[in-house]
Amino acid sequence: MKNLIVGQSGGPTAVINSSLFGVIKEGMNQKERIDHIYGMINGIEGFLKDRYIDLEEELTSEQLQCLRTTPGAFLGSCRYKLPEDLSDPVYPKLFKKFNALNIGYFFYIGGNDSMDTVSKLSRYAASHRESVRIIGIPKTIDNDLVMTDHTPGFGSAAKYVASSVAEIGIDASVYEAKSVTIIEIMGRHAGWLTAASVLARKFKGDNPVLIYLPEVPFEMDHFLHDLEEAFKTKNNLVVCVSEGIHDKDGTFICEYSGEAGVDTFGHKMLTGCGKYLENYVKNHLKVKVRSVELNVNQRCSTFTQSLTDAREASIAGSSAVTAALDGNTGKMVSFVRDKEPGYDISCELVDVNEVCNKEKTVPLEWITKDGTDIADDFITYARPLIQGNPAIPMKNGLPNYAYRK
């Protein structure tokens, strides 16, 4: 009988621990085929330093339930990129550790970069006749993975964005004086999450009046013109922008303010296009201007978790376990949306090599012609993903968050 190991990698989401819950629960259901259920601490990076726990020993049944509504990565995360060269000594080192722990099933919950890890490990295993079955479980608020209808984590983040934008819009409309409120939403290259702000609109003409995604070049002059047009029919304007909006030359608007770093994957560290635009509008229009950066709350709010998203995240985890037991490896769990009527999904498996290091952006036909609004097709796509409120276990007036002792 083999053991199972699971890890979390990349940025956390509100439901990445629901996927962990799904893996653990299914692992416990398959006791006749799976012995221990291990968790890597800080992903593959921690595992290389022999950091792992036995999850059944660690978690009481109460804490296991709390996992479902606990944001962050219960096991800790990493941003560790395995070498491209599969003859690098890190690979035999890793598999020696897997074999020492009698690992038969390896699950990695993550986004693009994590699927790169799944791809490399499964390719190494195939070429070295290692028997560990390796499956990726998708996770990202950005919804930018290819070959899946959507990703676990997106629905909850979209619900946070939609409810926050609605509430900021209500808050910003209490005074008579003209105002602009600029809301900066996560998304470097794909505007899925910013597009979700359209779900905040309660009636035609309601805020947000302008929505800018990174899929369409952003021009400062057009922006001022768009605001002036919008002021003709409305006093309090809410504008939603992706953090990654850029001009037609590809320069990020946040870079206009002069600062930009680079993270360990070579991505530009982006902050502050909302703040930059706030100052810009203040200097050009004589109105009250405020900017709000939704920031990390987008990916870690328990109260705005989408029940649909949490359930699907858990199903993705349990499906990965049954897929591995069925003999699959080198795959990622993928969501396929059922045909109308009604909304539901089925889990399928896709080749992880076809997924990693690719990015799915918002189709241009879902962005209206002038690049300032979102089409109804997106609303039809996204609305089912934010449905339902979870039952949150409470303690001392706050969610009872699971944590490692």
Next chain:
Amino acid sequence: MKNLIVGQSGGPTAVINSSLFGVIKEGMNQKERIDHIYGMINGIEGFLKDRYIDLEEELTSEQLQCLRTTPGAFLGSCRYKLPEDLSDPVYPKLFKKFNALNIGYFFYIGGNDSMDTVSKLSRYAASHRESVRIIGIPKTIDNDLVMTDHTPGFGSAAKYVASSVAEIGIDASVYEAKSVTIIEIMGRHAGWLTAASVLARKFKGDNPVLIYLPEVPFEMDHFLHDLEEAFKTKNNLVVCVSEGIHDKDGTFICEYSGEAGVDTFGHKMLTGCGKYLENYVKNHLKVKVRSVELNVNQRCSTFTQSLTDAREASIAGSSAVTAALDGNTGKMVSFVRDKEPGYDISCELVDVNEVCNKEKTVPLEWITKDGTDIADDFITYARPLIQGNPAIPMKNGLPNYAYRK
């Protein structure tokens, strides 16, 4: 039979509309003594321009229920200060309008400045034998009104702060690398809301490890020292600061940023104290630093509404109506906490002249000696105020927010 009029003033909260609900509901209960229930649009400023609505005509019973979980000010708000000189012509103008509408009862939901309006109107009424009874209903997330145990609006904002700080702390702890996360919380002069971040702590030594209120001077050198000490036992530090922290000379830390950055147009990039401290720490310690400004979400989040707060806000509204019917005027509704055991409040009336233009700060004995933490007495005080989750009417996956047609 007389009519009732109600207005909202100052910054909105998550439960200011619960107080409005309480006024309307109690007004409807008293149909034998109250005829119409009017709402001023944009407070006293809008009323001076004859902007008001009949609330029973405006609100369906469904929308009336939705009011309880709708943030912002349903009636709109204003920041209009009545003249100090009670012989100013605005006063007879206002009372002429009251009389034309046959107003017998005037209710104003607001904070410090709004109680100033209540004080002036009631003093004018007394000296001119006007029969309108004028009652203030407290409201502020800042919890800085005197002569009341706490204010409606604080409990929900405190719950938002506590849950967000807990979740940001979880999010910030997923990687092994040392990090500092600075969370900027509302509160210019009083640190009540920042103090509520202590409620996020799940166990001794948990984040937030440092909490700075405006009641104690903030020194940059001490701050760096505090961080270095905290790093001795913890890798991921969460620090909570009030927006109004200032040095011993009274200069706000956010004002330091005036010298810090200039954008490409040569305009000053003004930021909050959190962003300033982020850059300061980046430049002095070799660790990852992030800042999060909780911003307006603190006062307008439906999902983190405290049921205790919402109910009390509604009771404050209904108490105001019965108090006016009982012949009271020139008063503010005040909360008196019951003696132990258990938590409950009673509503009493206090002289509004004793309340307006004063500010209640956090007692220094509730701030621990070195000015970086909060004492248990505050936790005992604040914990009951964040209890309970409301039943939120939902529509299309989001709260069904009430709005004016």
